[in-house]
Amino acid sequence: xxxxxxYRMLKSRSFRISLLVGCSIAIWELIVVAIPYAxxxxxxxxxxxxxxxxxxxxxxxxxxxxxxxxPSLVYFFVAPLLACIPYASSLxxxxxxxxxxxxxxxxxxxxxxxxxxxxxVVGAIVAVEIPLLLSLxxxxxxxxxxxxxxxxxxxxxxxxxxxxxLFYAHTWMYLMSYFLIExxxxxxxAWAGTLLGLVLPNALMTTVAPFMICMILSVALTPFNxxxxxxxxxxxxxxxxxxxxxxxxxxxxxxxxLCLVITCIITKHIxxxxx
Amino acid sequence: xxxxIRSYTKQFRHNTVLxxxxxxxxxxxxxxxxxxxxxxxxxxxxxxxxxxxPTSGTVEVDGVPLGKDFDMxxxxxxxxxxxxxxxxxxxLRNLETIASIRQxxxxxxxxxxxxxxxxxxxxxxPYRKYSLGMKQRLGIACAIMESPDVVMLDEPFNALDASGIxxxxxxxxxxxxxxxxxxxxxxxxxxLANLADEILVIEQGRLVSVIDDVRKGVENGDGL
Amino acid sequence: xxTPTTLKLFIRDLQVGKYHMIALxxxxxxxxxxxxxxxxxxxxxxxQLMPSGFTSHVNHDAWSNLWLFGCNPAxxxxxxxxxxxxxWIGMHxxxxxxxxxxxxxxxxxxGIQILTRxxxxxxxxxxxxxxxxxxxxxxxxxxxxPLLSQPSIAEILFEPTRLPAYASAAILSTSxxxxxxxxxxxxxxxxxxxxYTIYLGVCAYLPSDNPLFIGSLTMLCRYRAYIGEMPxxxxxTSAALALLVISTLVCVLASKRDVIPGPLGECR
Numbered sequence: 001x002x003x004x005x006x007y008r009m010l011k012s013r014s015f016r017i018s019l020l021v022g023c024s025i026a027i028w029e030l031i032v033v034a035i036p037y038a039x040x041x042x043x044x045x046x047x048x049x050x051x052x053x054x055x056x057x058x059x060x061x062x063x064x065x066x067x068x069x070x071p072s073l074v075y076f077f078v079a080p081l082l083a084c085i086p087y088a089s090s091l092x093x094x095x096x097x098x099x100x101x102x103x104x105x106x107x108x109x110x111x112x113x114x115x116x117x118x119x120x121v122v123g124a125i126v127a128v129e130i131p132l133l134l135s136l137x138x139x140x141x142x143x144x145x146x147x148x149x150x151x152x153x154x155x156x157x158x159x160x161x162x163x164x165x166l167f168y169a170h171t172w173m174y175l176m177s178y179f180l181i182e183x184x185x186x187x188x189x190a191w192a193g194t195l196l197g198l199v200l201p202n203a204l205m206t207t208v209a210p211f212m213i214c215m216i217l218s219v220a221l222t223p224f225n226x227x228x229x230x231x232x233x234x235x236x237x238x239x240x241x242x243x244x245x246x247x248x249x250x251x252x253x254x255x256x257x258l259c260l261v262i263t264c265i266i267t268k269h270i271x272x273x274x275x
Numbered sequence: 276x277x278x279x280i281r282s283y284t285k286q287f288r289h290n291t292v293l294x295x296x297x298x299x300x301x302x303x304x305x306x307x308x309x310x311x312x313x314x315x316x317x318x319x320x321x322x323x324x325x326x327x328x329p330t331s332g333t334v335e336v337d338g339v340p341l342g343k344d345f346d347m348x349x350x351x352x353x354x355x356x357x358x359x360x361x362x363x364x365x366x367l368r369n370l371e372t373i374a375s376i377r378q379x380x381x382x383x384x385x386x387x388x389x390x391x392x393x394x395x396x397x398x399x400x401p402y403r404k405y406s407l408g409m410k411q412r413l414g415i416a417c418a419i420m421e422s423p424d425v426v427m428l429d430e431p432f433n434a435l436d437a438s439g440i441x442x443x444x445x446x447x448x449x450x451x452x453x454x455x456x457x458x459x460x461x462x463x464x465x466x467l468a469n470l471a472d473e474i475l476v477i478e479q480g481r482l483v484s485v486i487d488d489v490r491k492g493v494e495n496g497d498g499l
Numbered sequence: 500x501x502t503p504t505t506l507k508l509f510i511r512d513l514q515v516g517k518y519h520m521i522a523l524x525x526x527x528x529x530x531x532x533x534x535x536x537x538x539x540x541x542x543x544x545x546x547q548l549m550p551s552g553f554t555s556h557v558n559h560d561a562w563s564n565l566w567l568f569g570c571n572p573a574x575x576x577x578x579x580x581x582x583x584x585x586x587w588i589g590m591h592x593x594x595x596x597x598x599x600x601x602x603x604x605x606x607x608x609x610g611i612q613i614l615t616r617x618x619x620x621x622x623x624x625x626x627x628x629x630x631x632x633x634x635x636x637x638x639x640x641x642x643x644x645p646l647l648s649q650p651s652i653a654e655i656l657f658e659p660t661r662l663p664a665y666a667s668a669a670i671l672s673t674s675x676x677x678x679x680x681x682x683x684x685x686x687x688x689x690x691x692x693x694x695y696t697i698y699l700g701v702c703a704y705l706p707s708d709n710p711l712f713i714g715s716l717t718m719l720c721r722y723r724a725y726i727g728e729m730p731x732x733x734x735x736t737s738a739a740l741a742l743l744v745i746s747t748l749v750c751v752l753a754s755k756r757d758v759i760p761g762p763l764g765e766c767r
Binding site: 014017021068070073074077078081082085201202204205207208211212215216218219220222223232240 | 530533534536537540541564573581582583585586588589592593596599600603604607688689690692693696697700701704705
Binding site for chain 2: 001003004008013097098099101102103104105106107108109110268269270271274
């Protein structure tokens, strides 16, 4: 059943829309930021290293390295929506339409839910991470991967940010670690979004609800100086605020555990999956 | 195969939808469920297939209760209420998607099943463009495509034209001859009398009577 | 038997869609309350840290979570950092998402029954348009209540030298939302919402001297550059009325099509 669900997710129009929009933003970043950095005359003095200026590098020109560029801001803002568009509403659609019955009688609630959630999470991860990887690869074709320099003033990861010292010591390790943190965050968003489909009235609200919750969190956490723990900040490899990686992993880990508990409860109440 | 439902009661909040139902079902027999709208026929089918869990009572398959080694009947095909499939897929693709779960039926078998119910396996139209009768036929095809041990059909004659009704009767008899346990819910008493070997009459969630000599009754011209 | 007119359908929508209206009003009110609480927290913090008064930077932070304040456009000045105005975008998305949800649900439940009983599809569309306008206006009034509780905010909103800023921003927000809702009926809800979110982000980022980015006119942030020297209220009101006319025309034209486009395009 898992293979069936993943195949269905990959072939769906919404997955393609999400991936297309994400990749378009990555290309947009390449055109308006990376290529001007690489070839624009105004940066020629930096490329040559004149006046002691540090030349532009891959790590401060890709989608995850320029937190104040428009494509980057837009991308990490809509990332929760891009994560839920592919497959988060499919559980709602199946249950509301009665298609879930055909799948349930051929397996069981646990297998069905597991397949649905895994494919929803996989779709979310692919939709959000592929554009980032694409941006990294495309930017690497025009800019060298010069190691970041804290004193250069052109790298936006503060040494006090989450894993900031790792960024300057082992940049690729930092990026890999950050991708893992992003996967954890996306997993929480997609899983919660899928389960919300059982209580929300239609597929549109199911898709949009996690994104709206992320925005509400962003507003609600700002007064407590905790906006760096919002999904938009956690998904951005160049966060603008300071955050503790243990606190972030615990927070999103708790959400994942809560989702797991709710999923286990649903498997005991199979009627909830039917019309 | 022997399917037994023992003292089965199901309550939703304070509403009792099935009340102390006990019955047994054998392979190679057609059982009819007769009752008014809302009497509990569909609920009984859901209970037998494992789609709902009992408030009390059990469903046993060859002596093994559901929910112990398995949650659902091991081999069942269902048509419950209005059939629903994926809108953007063709009929064949919908069946392939569902058949890929158990991987019991291969593509040729699915194509043959579609022809058997009067649909064209090469039809490229997506499901959302199907007429109501075509959707019903696809639902029947989905229920029988894997040659399951138990076939449950809830109002299979809905929206079918005369040829469709005749085809469905033939399919039901063929399934019985194959050795399947067929459970059929229908509000048309005459249709049930023609097809079923045994009729269970359900009223307000209770099993009020079992007519197990349907054939004799029909031959004698008894009204049902 | 008389066929339902637009007014009758509208009255029906008021009865059937009242829960969606209430949900929209509550959600916008909650978002507005969060913004006011954030404003109070920031000003109290500033009082504790700087008892002699506020710096403009702290004052800006205090205002930034109020939904209609918006944000500074992106600039190179280190004391005016850009951050996505979540409250402002959230409010605009609420104005669009909940009406789309109601129209979708109503269409699925009883759209065919109602449409077959109206002599013109236009009546159904116009009734939905009127319902959406009323729902958004009510939500904006609900969002105003927490703002009025703060005298300093109320002074900004109702300066005597210009039309009430809130009213003009409200009209423009409503009109923009109507247009986007209409677009979702034709193009599909998810792609429209995604495109609208990106559009709002771009509006927030850029200075509002480009008339294409009309959304930024609903922001009251004083650092924004406005078009020419025309009084901003006139620009906003004119733009709002133009958008309203355009969206009504789109509504009427869409109703003339042979194929009924469902809110999620399910009739294509």
